[in-house]
Amino acid sequence: MKASAFDYARVASIHHALEMLSLHGEQAKLLSGGQSLLPAMNLRLVSPQILIDIGDLAELRGIAVDSDVLRIGALTRHVELLTSHLVAAHAPLLSDAVKHIAHPAIRNRGTLGGSLAHADPAAELPACMLALNATIIACGRDGERRIAAAEFFQGIYATALRPDELLAAVELPIARQNSVDFFQEFARRHGDYALAGVAARASVASGGFSKLRMAFFAIADRPVLANAAAKLLNVAITPELIADASVAFGNELNPPEDQQASSSMRRHLASVLFRRCVEALLARGRLYGGAG
């Protein structure tokens, strides 16, 4: 379990990184936290000829609020998301989600940009980006490109990033007064990849939803929004309505099968999550919004 021999370059600027990327093309891999890449290399599942280490690029770090946008640099580590007051105040969904990502040792190294660019369909952060309607900022030699999260994730380990681009940051609309977040996943053990998971943001008013984005993960080749959520918008919510919507949501899915769960089990768990998520969002909305 030793990686094949590879070259290593630690770049000093984004410009330098992009130059190296265009020089080596598909033979190169960007190294940030290394928590998915290095095990894959040790198993010889990938054998890049060169690793371009972007760890020194200060411009890819930092968490900041600019008017109604929260900007998080790609090199932000999971543990920084977990402890950031800005994230807790403006995107509490992320603070919740990070607790489910693997274990402390991995959270200390793994980065937001790395997770998004890796695009594991069972990963937590891509689904959060979708739920929060994030914009992903890619850097290329021609400048920045802004990509909506819904367009960014294109399949298993596949994204809209081009081989000569690097992921620089994400921008998230900050949480509004009446917005509530919810995150839950079903994993066999704490820290395992989920069998099914949901990341959601909603605006709750008068006991109903004026906005509802529920992004599910580990149930398709990429994170997906629940279309059935539309059934719950701007209507009086009843248990029957939730049950109908959760069944409708299950019918939207054609989940993959693996050792941990069959397709039908994933569909079943996703439906249960849908219902529990809606109930939890409503309860939180009532809690924060009083009688509403």
Place this chain on the structure above:
Amino acid sequence: MIVARRQAERLSVLDRPNSYIGKTVPRPNLDRLMQGRGLYVSDIELPRMAHVVFLRSPHAHAKIVAIDASAAKRMPGVIAIVTGRELAAVITPWVGVLSHLKRLKSAPQYAMAIDRVCWQGEAVAAVVATSRALAEDAGEQVLVDYEELEAVTDMQTALDPKTPVIHPALGDNLAFERLHDTGNVDQAFEAADEVVEAEFVFGRHTGVTLEPRSVVADWNSAEGRLTIYQGTQAPHMVQNIAALHLGLREQQVRVVCKDVGGSFGIKVHIYADEMATYALSKLLRRPIKFVADRVESFNTDIHARDHRCKGRIGVRRDGAITAFKIDDLTGIGPYSMYPRTSAIEANQVVNLVGGPYTTKSYRARARVVFQNKNVMCQYRAVGHPIACAVTEGLVDLAAIRIGMDPVQIRKRNLIADDAYPCASPTGLRFEQLSHQACLTKLVEMMDYAGLRAEQATLRRTNIYRGIGVASFIEVTNPSAAFYGVGGARISSQDGVAVRLDAQGSVICQTSITEQGQGSEALTAQIVATVLGVAMERVRVILGDTDNTPYGGGTWASRGAGIGGEAALQAAKVLRKNILDVAAAILQSNPAELDIAGNAVVNAGDREPRIELSELARIVYFRPDTLPPGIQPELMATRHFVPREYPFAFTNGVQASWLEVDPETGFIRLLKHWVVEDCGTIINPQLVDEQIRGGVVQGLGAALFEKCVYDERGQLTNANMADYLVPMAGEMPDIDVGHVVSPTRESELGAKGAGEAGTAGAAAAVINAVNDALGPFGTLVTEIPLTPQVILTALGRL
């Protein structure tokens, strides 16, 4: 702690002043290990040492048509590429059978495959290079031409006439069959008011030691000696077998076993790739290191369990169990493992089912079949978890059928504590067990009635919690009956040598080994107590065939009971010898003297008379001042093996309290209890942690662990992401209680405790899950109890 019965009313050597027996004292090796200063095989670097990587078959069953290593041999750093045929000139094959397992058969197994591979992961060539990475690079360039053969993977069809026979010379795929029938079983079932049946399914799993299997083999051609550095539980066994198959005398082989990162039975066997490493060192005349990586570990460390067992129980309405019957089937891979064989687990299942109960009528069949999967053999609590889950599952089913409480039916049928000595239907002899006392204590510890009330209350709010109870017996302190009588050269006795050095410190060499369970600590505790010295004065040496007495090592819960007694007896002799010298120096009588606090004292008023360091100074440097004719002997050696009972059985009972989410199939373990009886407890914390560790391994089997093979014999989850080991986050608090019935076979009175936790944990969980799901009328008898299994049983998918 309830002391059921002490060996004698008078004080023994264990009750001496400042005794360490029964006290939690820190392990002497703790600092070394905690500070990262342990010495594991992978830490060993020798001059001219090379690294071997084994090229392993990607197929479960295939003919090797050709191996082309010409390109690989030109790769940087490559020293040699050796095929199975080439290596067979250096090391002979073996057959994993023992004569006491009647009609057990297996085929000759070579260190590396020659014409044919029989499981995915079997080594076909060895790539030796200056580093592991370069060897892996070169391995990718070795071209092996395989012709795939049909793989036998399903144990249920392995015996069908149309299934290919893996080893045609053996005639069929049946490795072993054991039948048992006593107590007029048909009549006993007739006498029952109710007969209940179920089929229990146990996943194949493996030990997942933190440190993988590792070997450095160093053939010194000038000395004509092979030194094997290996993390093994049984150094003398490895010495014997390496010598036998390399054509050497035992004295030409030294096995050194330094620190070992977990074993659990994984490291008590002879593996083909380890044998190949010894042979490569001899062939290439240089040290060779093999360290299995995690993928190799999953594909080649022995697997265990993988049983399907049909069970039947007869019960009268008054709760009396009239009979047990089982039909067990297990698949063991293509070869019976060497030298302990792969028939032991099924044999144990037959032996142990029904063991805690008074029921005399018992019929059993166990069949062991070959298949094209990784080899199977003994792993912690061999056979016990299966026997216990089947027995206790059946007992719960019987209780449900007649509407009796699960604790009540056990009280009604467990052997009474005053009925000993007695024997089981399969002839297991019990010296003294304490089932009833353990159950009584368990019920008290867990507040059984309180939990039942809580369970009922929560059910009204759709929270489904369950209680599961499982009584068990455990085989410990095995005599030669386990392996020796079948012809295996595996020692069942152990030896300890103790000597007093010139400054009054004590060196103790023991043949038992340490893999983290505390062998070093318990040996030091016993020696220090019996001698009357501080534990810090006792240095324990183990794991070196050149420098310890001959013995079995540490496995089958035997270290404390057998090696500990040898230590006690050796220390007693040394004590007597010291007192003889002291009496001569002090012109006193040995009977009037004692040793305490590192000094010889008056037995009566405890006044110090002479420091041990001073006594040693005189003996070693001024013997001229001793009275004429005295030849002091400050070293003593004793060996011990149980002679009266083939095994020292222990017993205990476990309980699980858990919650099932019937919507998702997820199980949350809330609490676990164990009450066990391992006889004399030397170090309470070590015993409790052994029990807890064992329980966790049992809980892993119950909920998580399974080697998943596809129909072509490919292991599809050979990594730590997909093979789920139990982790702290999912584990409940585990309360441990004890009842103490010392064995009279030894002065120490200790029985084993290493496997008790694993023996009953899964059974308690299965019973608790079925208890929780009672309102749904669902019965689950398959482990691991994954959400998929639970949801399927509930009809929700």
